[in-house]
Amino acid sequence: MKVNRQQIKSWLKQNDPVELAKLRELADNVRRENVGNQIHLRGLIEFSNICSRRCLYCGINACNNKIQRYQMTGDEILQCARTAQQLGYETVVLQSGENKKLDVNFIADVTRKIKSTTTLAVTLSVGEWNFETYKFWKQTSADRFLLRFETSNDQLYRRLHPDSKNGVAERFEALKSLRDLQYEVGSGIMIGLPGQSYDILADDLLKFKELDLDMIGVGPYIKHHNTDLGRQLQSFMLDDENQVPATEEMTYKVIALSRLLCPKANIPSTTALATLNKQSGREKGLCSGANIVMPNVTPPEYRLMYEIYPAKACIYETAEACHSCMLKRIESIGREIGTGCGISPRFLERQKMGFNL
Numbered sequence: 001m002k003v004n005r006q007q008i009k010s011w012l013k014q015n016d017p018v019e020l021a022k023l024r025e026l027a028d029n030v031r032r033e034n035v036g037n038q039i040h041l042r043g044l045i046e047f048s049n050i051c052s053r054r055c056l057y058c059g060i061n062a063c064n065n066k067i068q069r070y071q072m073t074g075d076e077i078l079q080c081a082r083t084a085q086q087l088g089y090e091t092v093v094l095q096s097g098e099n100k101k102l103d104v105n106f107i108a109d110v111t112r113k114i115k116s117t118t119t120l121a122v123t124l125s126v127g128e129w130n131f132e133t134y135k136f137w138k139q140t141s142a143d144r145f146l147l148r149f150e151t152s153n154d155q156l157y158r159r160l161h162p163d164s165k166n167g168v169a170e171r172f173e174a175l176k177s178l179r180d181l182q183y184e185v186g187s188g189i190m191i192g193l194p195g196q197s198y199d200i201l202a203d204d205l206l207k208f209k210e211l212d213l214d215m216i217g218v219g220p221y222i223k224h225h226n227t228d229l230g231r232q233l234q235s236f237m238l239d240d241e242n243q244v245p246a247t248e249e250m251t252y253k254v255i256a257l258s259r260l261l262c263p264k265a266n267i268p269s270t271t272a273l274a275t276l277n278k279q280s281g282r283e284k285g286l287c288s289g290a291n292i293v294m295p296n297v298t299p300p301e302y303r304l305m306y307e308i309y310p311a312k313a314c315i316y317e318t319a320e321a322c323h324s325c326m327l328k329r330i331e332s333i334g335r336e337i338g339t340g341c342g343i344s345p346r347f348l349e350r351q352k353m354g355f356n357l
Contacts, residue, residue: 001030001260008202008257012244020253027256027289034263035291039335040342041326042091042123042268043084043297043319046306047072051097053127054163057193059224059307060097066226068305071099074110080297080319081114087323090341091121093146093294098127108140115141121341123186128170131177138181143341145178146186147171148217151193152207153200159236160193160229175211184347186215186266191254192246193221194229194236201244205254209261214344215292216258216265219272221246222309248276252288259289264346268292274313281313282326283333292342293330295322 011023048071049060060067072080081092092114094107111122123144124137134145149171151157157168164170178185189204190196208216223230237243244250251273258267269285271294277284282293296303297319304315314322330337 001263003257003260005202005206008205009198011257012198012201012250012253014253020249023256024252024288027259028287030259030263031267031289031291035266035345037336038291038338038342039286039330040091040266040292040338041087041089041323042093042292042294042342043080043087043089043120044093044095044294045072045077045080045084046095046296046298046303047077047080048096048099048102049306050099050102051127052100053098053161056160056162056229057190057221057224057227059227059309061227063228064226067307070302070305072302074106074113076299077110078113078117080299081118081120083319084297085118085120087295087297087319088337089120089295089297090338091123091144092297093123093125095125095146096127102126104129104133104136107137107142111137111141123184128174131181134174134177134181134183138183142183144184144186144215146188146215146217147174147178148188148190149175149207150188150190151196151200152189152204153196156193156195156200159195172211184214184344185211186217187211187213188215188217188219189254190221190246191218191251192244194233194243195238196244197238197242198244201254205257205261208258208265212346213262213265214347216262216267217270218251218254218258218267219270220248220251220276222272222275224307224309248273248281248284251276252284255285255288255290262346264344264349266292266342266344268294270294271296271313272309275309275311278313283329286330286335287333291338293326295319295326297322
């Protein structure tokens with residue numbers, strides 16, 4: 001569906017409940033036509049909160065000395081993957097901070113073991129690495145890679161990532177490398193980042209379409225008090241007319257617009273959204289064009305320490321309790337649990353054409 005920049009900005013600024021209901025309904029119809037009525041569940045394993053980066057918004061950044069760091073063992077990760085399969089999931093997401101001291105063979109070994117002992121697809125979400133490392137992990141059976149660019153605006157990106165050498169271009173180059181290596185590629189942004197204007201957010205959305213992403217993850221910015229951004233929030237904020245609010249409603253708008261721009265992408269209804277609205281945030285995201293949820297299968301004792309933002313939803317629940325709750329939520333909106341590993345239709349199209357699209 002064609003949506004131009006002016007239309008995007010108009011929708012982002014729209015506050016009429018009737019008009020916003022029309023947007024969500026339109027996006028939900030596009031979702032149904034392009035990715036079907038199934039919701040695919042992906043088991044999230046937050047295996048380490050060690051990070052080498054100094055991103056100003058993130059609670060596990062290298063400068064935060066008020067959190068306890070951890071690294072799960074290979075056997076612990078494998079047990080989480082087995083739990084995910086027992087619960088009926090077809091994919092696991094191995095997520096961590098960007099730990100430059102991590103032996104790349106560790107990821108390779110864990111991925112191999114998961115692929116050789118389960119039928120799960122493996123998604124990596126471990127930050128920015130070089131081409132050879134991405135290639136090595138792809139050769140050792142990783143299927144997908146998630147790498148959010150957070151904002152397409154270079155000035156804001158550099159301000160929020162003080163250790164970045166080449167600005168947001170380095171993130172886009174990494175995404176290109178992942179695509180060239182035939183990963184199923186996901187990226188995304190934070191909504192309502194201090195300093196994010198409506199113009200910037202419109203550009204972010206158009207960037208999703210330009211990148212032709214297989215998965216798009218969007219969620220609201222949630223302040224963490226032990227980060228530089230949390231402590232200096234006002235110095236980053238724009239005036240009320242230009243600053244995008246980090247609200248639940250704005251998140252639904254961005255999910256819907258993402259679906260209109262990238263109809264065949266997989267789009268999750270995120271934990272951050274559920275954190276803002278624990279009662280029905282995920283369900284409303286799923287009714288705004290999303291088709292993926294990521295139940296957490298990380299042991300609760302580690303989950304508590306993976307605090308990228310505070311008061312995360314479901315932080316104390318076991319994997320089994322989280323699964324049971326998710327099934328009830330999906331049933332409540334009349335949707336089906338997905339079968340298979342939920343490869344994005346867009347990725348399948350490129351695969352048929354020899355990745356020359």
